[in-house]
Amino acid sequence: MIKIYHNNRCRKSRAGLEIVENSGKEFEIIKYLDEVPSVAELKKIINLLKIKPIDLVRKNEAVWKENFKGKTLSDNDIVKAMVENPKLIERPIVINGDKAVVGRPPELISTIL
Numbered sequence: 041m042i043k044i045y046h047n048n049r050c051r052k053s054r055a056g057l058e059i060v061e062n063s064g065k066e067f068e069i070i071k072y073l074d075e076v077p078s079v080a081e082l083k084k085i086i087n088l089l090k091i092k093p094i095d096l097v098r099k100n101e102a103v104w105k106e107n108f109k110g111k112t113l114s115d116n117d118i119v120k121a122m123v124e125n126p127k128l129i130e131r132p133i134v135i136n137g138d139k140a141v142v143g144r145p146p147e148l149i150s151t152i153l
Contacts, residue, residue, distance in 0.1 A: 044056060130142050
């Protein structure tokens with residue numbers, strides 16, 4: 041089943057959700073700010089995305105700038121920071137089987153549906 045990690049307050053995330061809804065396929069919405077992924081779950085998502093953890097971080101968030109920017113962090117440190125501060129996780133993330141994409145721009149979602 042398709043999963044979308046979604047934040048309804050984000051315009052890009054809402055646009056991504058609309059693309060998933062319009063696909064006509066079954067999907068699950070995960071409101072990741074309420075249902076924060078575990079470290080293991082987030083590492084699995086990062087592996088599916090085929091990116092480094094730092095590439096999933098929203099670097100303009102105040103919590104990043106105030107607490108992490110400019111520091112030497114391991115991949116594990118970055119994943120832990122995202123789990124402890126889920127606002128740092130880029131969105132939307134859509135997973136379809138063994139494929140995943142960050143919907144920035146939202147049109148990228150269509151490539152895995």
